[in-house]
Amino acid sequence: MPTEVEIKTEMMDAIKQSIAEEPVDTAFWPRIEAELDDFASKEDLFGKPVIQKLYSQWKSKKKGHKNPFNSLAAWALGITTRSPKGDFDFPKRRA
Numbered sequence: 001m002p003t004e005v006e007i008k009t010e011m012m013d014a015i016k017q018s019i020a021e022e023p024v025d026t027a028f029w030p031r032i033e034a035e036l037d038d039f040a041s042k043e044d045l046f047g048k049p050v051i052q053k054l055y056s057q058w059k060s061k062k063k064g065h066k067n068p069f070n071s072l073a074a075w076a077l078g079i080t081t082r083s084p085k086g087d088f089d090f091p092k093r094r095a
Contacts, residue, residue, distance in 0.1 A: 035073040
C-alpha cells in the first residue's frame with residue numbers, strides 16, 4: 001500500500017486529469033485538498049488512515065450511490081455518483 005502522501009498525490013493527479021476533460025471551478029481545489037488531508041489524518045476503526053480505504057475503493061472502480069460526508073473529492077474521483085449537497089462533514093471517530 002502506498003503512503004498517505006503518495007495516495008494523496010495520485011488522487012490529486014487523477015482529479016486534475018478528470019477536470020481537464022470536464023471543467024470544474026478552480027475554487028474547489030482548496031476544498032478537495034482539505035478533504036484529502038482530513039481523510040489522511042483520521043483513522044478508521046482499525047487504526048489505519050481513512051485515505052487508505054478510500055484509495056482501495058477508488059482503485060476497485062466500484063461506485064457507490066451515497067455521499068454521506070458530502071465529499072467533493074470522492075465524487076470527483078468517481079467513488080460515488082452522488083455529488084456533494086453541502087459542506088464536507090467527516091466526523092471524528094469517537095473513542
